[in-house]
C-alpha cells in the first residue's frame with residue numbers, strides 16, 4: 379500500500395515551532411491534509427511524542443515517535459523509533475549531552491510540553507537547539523541500539539546539513555536513507571554524491587507551522603501501515 383507520509387514535523391516544544399503546533403493540532407491537521415503516517419521530530423527531544431501518539435490513536439493516524447538530533451558537527455539528523463519507550467530513553471540520553479544553556483523564551487520561543495488535549499504539562503528549560511555531544515559517525519549505530527533508524531535531514535540546505543557542514547555524504551557514514559527538500563534537484567545531487575542512488579530518499583515538510591504540514595507530498599510503499607514495517611524499509615539500502 380502507498381502511504382502519504384510526513385516524517386519531519388516540529389511541535390510547540392521546539393523553540394522555533396509555533397505554539398499552535400500542539401500535538402493535538404498537528405495530528406489533526408495531518409489528518410485533514412490526508413496523511414496516513416507522520417513522525418514528530420522536535421529538536422533534541424521526544425517529550426511531546428506521548429501526546430502526539432495518543433492524539434494519533436484518537437484521530438486514526440499513525441504517529442512515529444522521533445527526534446531531530448543536532449550532532450556535535452551541527453548536522454541535523456532525523457531519528458525515528460519503533461516504540462515510545464525507545465524514543466523517551468533516547469530523549470533522556472540526549473538531554474544529558476546538550477550544553478547546560480537555559481532557554482531564553484523571549485529570544486528563542488517557548489518550549490511547551492503538552493498532553494493530547496492541549497493542556498500544558500510543563501516547559502523544557504534547557505535550550506533544545508544546541509548541538510548535542512554526539513558525533514555524526516556514531517549516529518547510525520547508536521540509533522540502531524535504541525531500535526530505531528536515523529537519516530540526515532534536509533541534505534541540500536545551506537546550514538545544519540551533512541553536505542553544508544561536512545561537504546559530502548558517502549557510504550562510509552552508514553546511512554541508508556536521506557531527506558532532501560522537495561524543491562531540490564535530486565538528479566544533480568546524485569551526480570555529485572552517487573551514494574544517494576542507493577539510498578531511500580524522503581521528502582518531508584520540516585513544518586514549524588500548521589499550514590506547512592504535508593506540504594512536501596511524500597509517499598512510501600509498505601506492506602502494512604505499521605511502524606516496524608516502515609522503519610524496516612528505511613533501514614535498508616535500495
Ligand SMILES: [Zn+2]
Nearest residue numbers: 446454531538
Ligand atoms: Zn533541521
Ligand SMILES: [Zn+2]
Nearest residue numbers: 386388446584
Ligand atoms: Zn526540522
